[in-house]
Amino acid sequence: MTETVSKKRGPYAKSARTRQRAVEAAIELFSVTGFHGATLTDVADKLEMTLTGLQHHFPDKDSLLAAVLAERDRRSREETPILPDEDATEKFIEIALRNQSQPLLTELHTVLSAEATDAGHPAHDYFIERYARERAAGARYFQRLIDEKKLGDGAAPESLASLLIALSDGLQLQWLLDPGSVDVEQQLRQFLNVAIPALSGAEAATVRDAQHVGNLPSS
Incomplete structure (x- = not known):
C-alpha cells in the first residue's frame, strides 16, 4: 500500500516542480519582454526542455499566464490583512517594501497591466477585476476614516482610493x-500621514479662499 502511494507521489511531485519552474521562468521573461514578447518556446528553452514537454503542463501561453497571475496573487495573499481597527498606513508601507523586495513580480505587474489595456489581451479582465477590488478596499478604508472624523469629507473615498493606487x-x-x-x-x-489628513481642512480652506477672492476689488 505504501509503495503504491509512493509511486503515485513521485511523478505528481515532479510535475508540480516542473510547473512551478515554468511559472518562475515565465515571470522572469514576461516581466522583461511582456506577455507578447515571449513565446512558449522561450520559456521551454529557459527550462532546457522541449516545447512538447512544456505543453504537457501548459498547453498554450494563456494557460501559463493564468498560472503566473495566480502565483502573484498567492504571494500577495500571504500578507496580513488590514484589521477593522488597524491603522492601514504601516500596512501600505509594508506592502510597498515587499514589492521592492520582489522586483520581478513588481515589474511583471507594471508591464502586464500596461499591456492589458488592450481589450484583446488575455489579462484584460483580470486587471479590471483586480483594480476594482483594490478601489473598493481603499474606499472602505477612507470611508472609515471619514466616519471616525479622522478625515474630512471634502473628497469622495472612491476618489482617494483611486489616487492612492495611482x-x-x-x-x-x-x-x-x-x-x-x-x-x-x-x-x-x-x-498617507500628511497629504490625506490635510484634506480635513481642504474644503473649509477652499471656501475661505473663494470668499477672499470674491472680496477683492475689480480691476
Whole structure:
C-alpha cells in the first residue's frame, strides 16, 4: 500500500516542480519582454526542455499566464490583512517594501497591466477585476476614516482610493526605471500621514479662499 502511494507521489511531485519552474521562468521573461514578447518556446528553452514537454503542463501561453497571475496573487495573499481597527498606513508601507523586495513580480505587474489595456489581451479582465477590488478596499478604508472624523469629507473615498493606487503604481514605475531616483516608502508615508489628513481642512480652506477672492476689488 505504501509503495503504491509512493509511486503515485513521485511523478505528481515532479510535475508540480516542473510547473512551478515554468511559472518562475515565465515571470522572469514576461516581466522583461511582456506577455507578447515571449513565446512558449522561450520559456521551454529557459527550462532546457522541449516545447512538447512544456505543453504537457501548459498547453498554450494563456494557460501559463493564468498560472503566473495566480502565483502573484498567492504571494500577495500571504500578507496580513488590514484589521477593522488597524491603522492601514504601516500596512501600505509594508506592502510597498515587499514589492521592492520582489522586483520581478513588481515589474511583471507594471508591464502586464500596461499591456492589458488592450481589450484583446488575455489579462484584460483580470486587471479590471483586480483594480476594482483594490478601489473598493481603499474606499472602505477612507470611508472609515471619514466616519471616525479622522478625515474630512471634502473628497469622495472612491476618489482617494483611486489616487492612492495611482500614486503607488506611479512610484513603483519610477523606482523600476531608476531605483535611486525615488524613495517609495518616504513618498507613500508623506502622502498617507500628511497629504490625506490635510484634506480635513481642504474644503473649509477652499471656501475661505473663494470668499477672499470674491472680496477683492475689480480691476
